[in-house]
Amino acid sequence: xxxxxxxxxxxxxxxxxxxxxxxxxxxxxxxxxxxxxxxxxxxxxxxxxxxxxxxxxxxxxxxxxxxxxxxxxxxxxxxxxxxxxxxxxxxxxxxxxxxxxxxxxxxxxxxxxxxxxxxxxxxxxxx
Amino acid sequence: xxxxxxxxxxxxxxxxxxxxxxxxxxxxxxxxxxxxxxxxxxxxxxxxxxxxxxxxxxxxxxxxxxxxxxxxxxxxxxxxxxxxxxxxxxxxxxxxxxxxxxxxxxxxxxxxxxxxxxxxxxxxxxxxxxxxxxxxxxxxxxxxxxxxxxxxxxxxxxxxxxxxxxxxxxxxxxxxxxxxxxxxxxxxxxxxxxxxxxxxxxxxxxxxxxxxxxxxxxxxxxxxxxxxxxxxxxxxxxxxxxxxxxxxxxxxxxxxxxxxxxxxxxxxxxxxxxxxxxxxxxxxxxxxxxxxxxxxxxxxxxxxxxxxxxxxxxxxxxxxxxxx
Numbered sequence: 001x002x003x004x005x006x007x008x009x010x011x012x013x014x015x016x017x018x019x020x021x022x023x024x025x026x027x028x029x030x031x032x033x034x035x036x037x038x039x040x041x042x043x044x045x046x047x048x049x050x051x052x053x054x055x056x057x058x059x060x061x062x063x064x065x066x067x068x069x070x071x072x073x074x075x076x077x078x079x080x081x082x083x084x085x086x087x088x089x090x091x092x093x094x095x096x097x098x099x100x101x102x103x104x105x106x107x108x109x110x111x112x113x114x115x116x117x118x119x120x121x122x123x124x125x126x127x
Numbered sequence: 128x129x130x131x132x133x134x135x136x137x138x139x140x141x142x143x144x145x146x147x148x149x150x151x152x153x154x155x156x157x158x159x160x161x162x163x164x165x166x167x168x169x170x171x172x173x174x175x176x177x178x179x180x181x182x183x184x185x186x187x188x189x190x191x192x193x194x195x196x197x198x199x200x201x202x203x204x205x206x207x208x209x210x211x212x213x214x215x216x217x218x219x220x221x222x223x224x225x226x227x228x229x230x231x232x233x234x235x236x237x238x239x240x241x242x243x244x245x246x247x248x249x250x251x252x253x254x255x256x257x258x259x260x261x262x263x264x265x266x267x268x269x270x271x272x273x274x275x276x277x278x279x280x281x282x283x284x285x286x287x288x289x290x291x292x293x294x295x296x297x298x299x300x301x302x303x304x305x306x307x308x309x310x311x312x313x314x315x316x317x318x319x320x321x322x323x324x325x326x327x328x329x330x331x332x333x334x335x336x337x338x339x340x341x342x343x344x345x346x347x348x349x350x351x352x353x354x355x356x357x358x359x360x361x362x363x364x365x366x367x368x369x370x371x372x373x374x375x376x377x378x379x380x381x382x383x384x385x386x387x388x389x390x391x392x393x394x395x396x397x398x399x400x401x402x403x404x405x406x407x408x409x410x411x412x413x414x415x416x417x418x419x420x421x422x423x424x425x426x427x428x429x430x431x432x433x434x435x436x437x438x439x440x441x442x443x444x445x446x447x448x449x450x451x
Contacts, residue, residue, distance in 0.1 A: 019227050027220045031213065038209040041190070041450045049348055060451045067446040071439055074216075078223045078435040080428075088148040092158055100169040107173045111180030118181070126185070126343070127274035127364065 006082050009073070026077045033066050055112070157429045161436045164398075168440050171391050172447055178383045185276075185342035187380035188350070189449050191288075195261050208449050211254045212441065215399075218247025219438040222406075226431045229424025234413065237427060241410040244434065248403040255396045262388065265371030266290065268320070269378040270327055272364040277380050279340045280331070281352060291368070294337050295322040296329035320368035331362050342380050388448065395444055398437045405430050 007022050008015045009029070016022035040048070040059060048059035076082040081089050118125055148155060179186050190204040197207070225240035268291035269279045280289040300323075303309070305316045322330075331337050339358040343351040353361055369378045377385035409430050418424045 020224060023220055023223050023227065027216065030216050034209060034212055034216070037446070037450055038205055041205055044348070063446050063450045067442055070442045074219065074435055074439045074442065078219050078438070079432055080226075085149040088150055088155075088158070091148070092162055096162055096165050096169065099166060100173070103169060103173045104176065107177040108180050111177040114181045115183055119184075125274060126276055127272060 009077065022077065026073050030070055030073060033070050037063060037066055151425060153425065153429055154432070157432050161432060164436065165440070168391075168394070168443070171387075171394065172443060175387045175391060175447060178381075178387065182381050182383070184344055185381060186344070187342075187384045188344070188348075191350075192262070192379045192384075193258070193449060195266075197257055205449055207254070207258070208445060211251055211258075212445050214247055214254070215251050215438050215441050218244045218251070219435050221247065222431045222434045226424070226428045229418070229427045232419070232424070234416065234419050237413050237418075237424060238410070241406060241413055241427070245403055245406050245410060248399055248406065248434075252396060252399050252403065255392065255399070259389075259392070262385070263371050263373070265369075265378045267378065268292070268322070268368065268370045270324060270362070270365035271367040271369050271376060272361075273366050274364075275376075275382065276342055277369065277376075277378060278361060278365060279350070279378070281338050281340045283336050283338050283355070289337055291322050291327060291330075291370070294330040294334045295326045296333060298323065298326050298329065320370050322368050324365050324368055327365065327368060328362050332359065391444060391448065395437070395440055398440065402430075402434050402437050406434065 005019045005022070007017070007019065009022070009026065014025065016025055040062065044059065048062065049057050051058045053061055075093070081092065117123065146152075150158070193208055194202045194204050195207065196203045221240045221243040225237050225244060228236035228240060267279065267288045269277045271277055280291070280294070281287065282289045302319075304319045305314060307313070307315045331339075335355065337358070338355060339353045339361050341351045341353065341361070345351055367376075369376050371378060372385040372388075374386055374389065376382050379385065409426055412418060412426065413424075418426060
């Protein structure tokens with residue numbers, strides 16, 4: 001059976017000789033990303049916890065971004081999405097992304113509203 | 128698209144049996160399941176986000192909750208969860224190696240890698256169980272106020288958390304645990320906490336070194352520490368001693384925190400457990416040579432997809448529960 005795996009990650013920056021080699025390469029990358037996450041989580045750099053972007057700490061944005069990066073490599077290389085047909089890949093990836101973005105948008109906006117209700121109106125809950 | 132195993136011969140479009148997405152029926156159905164399951168998990172995590180944004184100023188800080196490592200005493204925030212994450216990613220790697228070996232029809236290698244995957248999954252589920260046990264047991268203890276808020280205790284000189292056992296006074300017992308053989312036969316109650324509210328109150332009054340910490344998070348990202356006078360005032364609101372966690376209340380803070388912890392990590396742990404069971408079934412099929420005779424290892428690929436999905440979900444749970 002011919003080897004038809006696409007053997008490059010980072011848009012061709014890193015090329016591997018065999019599929020097994022690529023798997024180990026991805027593992028190293030995922031481990032590094034996890035290590036960075038844990039290190040940031042423990043040290044909590046002052047600058048990142050005191051600057052906000054759309055109501056959330058920069059540190060949390062970094063965590064979410066790194067998570068999405070990890071998710072990408074797990075789906076693309078471990079779950080072989082890189083080797084699937086484009087139509088299948090798009091059907092699998094964009095459907096949840098669309099639905100989940102919508103859900104998150106709606107729930108977090110509503111939650112923020114309830115937060116202001118608890119904070120500013122005549123409800124006593126912290127006693 | 129040689130990486131996907133060909134099981135059906137190409138036929139004409141109207142004859143059925145053709146595969147427009149280049150994936151076999153079984154693989155496509157596995158993807159259907161994974162997408163719908165991903166939406167379920169997204170629903171849970173989004174509702175966690177909802178509750179957290181609702182109580183953004185009082186939510187427990189995960190670093191202070193998950194500080195234990197088995198066999199080690201002391202304060203090690205997150206190291207163990209990071210280890211669990213690594214184990215799961217590692218078992219994902221052995222799984223993908225098994226799939227790769229399957230493509231090359233190397234039965235011995237598939238057996239080895241499937242075995243390692245199962246071991247990794249078992250270690251993860253075991254760690255999860257240990258984490259639950261530690262969470263349920265709790266370590267410092269706290270009191271609950273009339274409004275259902277949690278008050279924790281801190282040593283003024285070191286800034287460390289103070290366990291109830293370190294300062295609570297010992298008063299003559301006010302009441303005994305009601306069990307079925309006492310009183311009316313059908314009545315009983317849960318275990319009483321080790322200390323009564325009065326014992327905690329007296330202990331606080333007697334120890335000038337103990338301060339109260341409320342749920343509210345300051346601008347510095349830490350919980351609010353009350354002064355000694357405020358602490359003595361605040362303790363009068365206490366109605367109940369809370370040790371550890373259950374679905375009603377927990378010593379870490381917001382009640383919803385423990386509910387979501389049990390529900391989301393529990394649902395994920397259930398997925399890992401069923402993944403291990405399915406892996407074991409496929410593992411035995413590989414040993415029996417079922418797929419060798421069938422001529423392809425697509426079943427290994429399909430359970431592999433599920434297994435990676437479980438890993439994928441954990442990456443998100445790890446971020447939203449332990450890091451953010």
